[in-house]
Amino acid sequence: YGMILGISAFFALFMICITWSLKRYSHELQTAEMFTTAGRSLKSGLVASSVVSTWTWAATLLQSTGVAYRYATVSGPFWYAAGATVQIILFATLAVELKRRAPNAHTFLELVKARYGPATHGVFIVFCCFTNILVTVMLLTGGAAVTENLTGVPTVATVFLFPLGIVVFTLFGGIKATFITDYWNALVIIIIIVFIFAFVVYTTNTILGSPRRVWEILTEIAAERPLKGNAGGSYLTMKSHGGAEFFVINIVGNFATVFLDNGYWNKTISASPVDALPGYIMGALSWFAIPWLTATTMGLAGLCLERYDVWPTWPERMSDADVTAGLVLPNTAVVVLGRGGAVATLLLAFMAIMSTYSSELISVSSIATYDIYKMYFWSNAPGKALMRMNYIVMSIFALFMAGFATTDIAHQATMLYYIGVSMGYLYLLMGVMLSSCVIPATLTLVWADQSWAAATFSPPLGFICSVTSWLVTTQVTYGELTVETTGLNTPMLVGNVVALLSPLIFIPILTYVPPFKPQRYDWQSMLDIRVTTDDDPIVAADVDTEKFVGESAPPAPTPGQGLQEKAKLDKMAKLARWLCICLALCLLIVWPMPLFGSGYIFSVKFFTGWVVVGIIWLFVSCTMVVFLPLLESRKTIVRTSRAILKDLMGIGQARAGVVEGEVAPGSGMMTPVEGLEKVGGKDVR
Template structure:
């Protein structure tokens, strides 16, 4: 059971998976789009279920391939199942082909197609929203209309498609296999982790540090990776750069060096960010009215909500929105109206109070938090739960589980039976957690949406 290569690969994989989650904008957007009471349990369940994929599949498929690769049913027989084929990720399809045949391969490619399209789809949505809203509207055209932003978003999708296709073709023709990509991924994605954390937790980090430190960190990791490969093996090529030690040293340099760069750059030209600026809620497009032909009448639930909403409810979140024709938006600074900041909203103008000039005119000492105290306590509770779960998962997966097995020990038959049984059970748990439980948890929303679709379709048929 003792394997130094396995420990090194595990460390590289940990760096890569951490970067995969932290730096994946799709993860951030999904978490922002849901309530914290759903985000934290959902991510915690996924953190447990994810072990069923590499552990269960790796145990079953890997050992099966090991047992049958020299038999006539294996696709490469009588040839050798070479390391290059293993590094290319062909263990699973070849094993399925040997055991199930062509139908199994078809099912495998359907599964692979669904996984890839889901990943690429979420990536496209995340990248397009970042390029259109966070980049184009923030820095290029702050007054861009919705129609303009939609065009930019579509162009971003096209650009993203061409970019990832070009990168994939370049890696393929360059001879990069799945192992090389797995070793290179932490070097590429880890440099942004610590600067991102400092951006959210350290008010002294400057804009220049947040931008420059990930770039410098990547260059540092890349230099360490290539220099180590050159020093250890005398040359730099696909084989030497996908060795374990150069990749590990490169990942460590990419992960930790941005912390040093960020602190040095921030202290060179100090600045301080006032976190209270996040209390200023942004209001997006505020159209004056809806087209009567395209708007649907309010539902009974909406009428009941409006009936139960008092005139002072709009002020409970610290943002006062006037329902008068002038559509004035007030930042409720305090009970004193003279301390309130008023922004006029036109028919299609954007009411945003987060620009530098407008924030400078607002007394942040008097801005009230948009969340109630009960909501803040609930957020803090889930924050503590997330940290406790994070520490527990790290201790279990880094220490309690792998370290006792790192010794000169050969599995007994009973231990091996228990190992494989738990791996298979965990895989079925992952299936229930990812596929079946969301259907149960969202059963009310599914029923409500289905009823809405049925009413809409039925209404159209009745009108015709």
């Protein structure tokens, strides 16, 4: 209880202090626009840090380690990492397209409404909100399982106490608080993985202590119980039948939780136009090392250590239920580091949950505020009303998720846990439920011909097909429908693939077959989306107006600047397509497939190099997501630090002289070609 409440309270107070400092020393105004978009001016380093932190769920650490343990092979960690990195890389292309098509949007769903109208908008709202709910449920179930395993704190208490501090600091700081928290989360996660888990397992542990010793034990285990479906029965090969099945499920399922999670679109919107692409690319490549090295270290260490009496379940192996619940990582951490391992795992899980949970709060509140409340109930709502709606929706969503997760208080179990549905089950299921909306959502931004009917009906039709194929495959293959049989690889594989690919059949039919016809969209209605105007923002933010006397607002973007920004985005869009495709092919084909096809069994030198590359990669990740944000923000940090020092010395409050949240050159808050329909007689759109 002390750990949960202490960390939660610490970060709540920390973020409140940060928000207060920004208001006092940088004169930052917490308007509705600032709350949701952070001024649309964040740099690539902080975007990368936020992507790493948000994509590092509890499931990332727990599930990836469980995959390495379950499939008993080095392939599991790689398949998990590669299969969940590609989506972020490909999403970078859509990030640039959003900046080009609708630079003033608040949510991705605003673009859907602008292009297709209310009916399609409603369909996408359902899929996006269900994505937020499913991701949040996975966060709570994973965190609750780890906490109960390590401390004995009841699950019911965990799901209510975990989010308290997160809700508080998000309410105070908005999406900027989420970005700042993301930075600290990424720092802690990388330090724990690099300097504690990896170095202890591969250098100082008395049982393991080196990659060579891990390789020797895995070789001995393969001789004792060869693994069916692996090349030569080895645990040191990329050729694994079970791992390959998981790879496909992982790729398909993760498309939905990136492309349909409004939190990632929020990060795109908050980034400055030229920083969205590098931010997402750096974030994706930095994130890859986290599950890869975590699972290669802790998953394989668990396999080795279960042969010794220090293992919690010795002489038995861990049950499938415990592996699915994500308990391989905490068990291994306790064996390797004792009580310190338990504390490190709790901290790791909490940090992973905190960032993503905060992002989900912003995601849901922005949908409710801009896509429902402002869109259909009060189109001219002032900033105060929008802020109030943000606060209300965040509070209701947090209570709803805790209540949804909690049902059987007498048995101290969550509803999902009570019926046998764990984090691992939800992780495999999410693609079946959500992926049918991925392709229609993507084509909304990149294909002008997709019709209203295709965008509206292909997601629900795909959903019906995926659920039907998932359940029919389970019944035909295993003869019964239970939580256990529906969660097996074969039915999950079929359901996930059908969900993602079935729209490829429906979309052409609903676009080209009469009476349907292509839309021939001109993108103008997206370009017409405007920022929210706050009435008297200085007074609304309760800022002393006397401090701004004599200060001038930043100059508005000139026509030339708008054209330059548009040209940069057009060039960046072309670069993004080729870069993202090349990186995706490298991770999915060029690197793993020769090892998979040849059935190569790792030698001790190759395995050592494999581990060393993972550690080096994580150090590079640390540079991109820890040091780069500091470098990019060095002027603001120095200016604010000097202001605080002067305040403490009684010299007086120093002013930054700039009101954040107002339009600044290159901020992305103004349509690049607004008012410039034609220049020199030529259409510049």
